[in-house]
Amino acid sequence: MSKKDVETTGHSWDGIEELNNPLPRWWLMVFYASIIWAIAYSIAMPAWPGIKSATAGMLGWSTRAEVAKDIASFEEMNAGVNAELASADVTTIDVNSDLHNYGVNMGAAVFRANCSQCHGSGAAGNVGYPNLLDNDWLWGGTIDEVAYTIQHGVRNETDEARYSEMPRFGADELLEPAQIDQVVEYVLSLSGQDHDAAMATEGAVVFADNCAACHLEDGTGDIFQGAPNLTDAIWLYGGDRATLKETVTNARFGVMPAWGQRLSQAEVNAAALYVHQLGGGQ
Structure with missing residues (x-):
């Protein structure tokens, strides 16, 4: 089709006319199919965000549910070794055993998810948060003492927490x-x-x-x-x-959560194994 055979839109700029060329039929079909697909997807799948959540979709599919399903499957596979770790005496676990190796690897994941925010990714600590790589341990650095500190925390609201309080010698006018x-x-x-x-x-x-x-x-x-x-x-x-x-x-009054209220006993023991094998403590 030549230029003379194509109608114009009636628009002209500096003598240049706009031709009324129709879109290719295949392009239109893809475009309409995309619209239909988008409508169908937004009805069937989670799509539209709300204030607290998105629309669930008619199929009820959820990425969270899929992740939860995967986690549950791995927990089921590891149920036996987790039960063994939870009931074990951390002071008597052979460092060359499979249980110890499993616990250290599990503890590393627990540490990264729950402890690294304060103690640092490498456990070297920050101002106000102890370095876990050295031998300077305020509440004892043996593995059972480390496990107790993780379980019950420091200066929190639980009865079993490690607790001490330094007087505010200046603020409370105890000293000149x-x-x-x-x-x-x-x-x-x-x-x-x-x-x-x-x-x-x-x-x-x-x-x-x-x-x-x-x-x-x-x-x-x-x-x-x-x-x-x-x-x-x-x-x-x-x-x-x-x-x-x-x-x-x-004075200072650092607080550590009682992780025993948030983690399973297996996770607490695993975290103790991981922290202790980093090289600090006794």
Whole structure:
């Protein structure tokens, strides 16, 4: 068909006429089929978003349901070994056994999903969240102590939680500002940092009267009270002068959930196996 055989739309721009060429029939058929398919899909499958959920669709298909089905199938396959892990004494599991290997791999998944947000993906910790790779453990680093801490948590609302509370020496006016400065200098001296020797001498008396009951007379701490060692270079919140003053003034009160209320016993034991084999603790 030549240009002269095709009608125009009547539009012309700078002498250029718009031809009224019809769309190819195959293109129109595909277009109409796509419309029909879209309507059918939106009726049969989840499609239209709402405030809290999407339309379910007449077929009732759900990605969540498919994932739940897959999870259930794997849980069924692993039910036996999970029951064995849940009932096992974590202190007696042979590190060369299949159960230990399974537990460590399962614990790694549990850690990534629930613990890495605070302790870091590599378990090296963050400010206020302990490094799980070293040997500095406030509540004990044996595998049974690690399992207990995971099970019951720290300073939460459950009765079995690990619990300690440092006084707010400044906020509650238990110490004078000058005494706080003195004890900070003394703590700096305990860890071998630069300090004011004269103030540290005065701070030793303040420390003995107010801090030694938990941190012990030599400042090495008591892990079972959750009182850290003040003589090393490991600091949960920081060991510089300003941070120590903030700690003494307003105290710290880190909280860890009781994971035993959220995880299965097998998952708790698996997490303990994973954390313990990272190399820290006892």
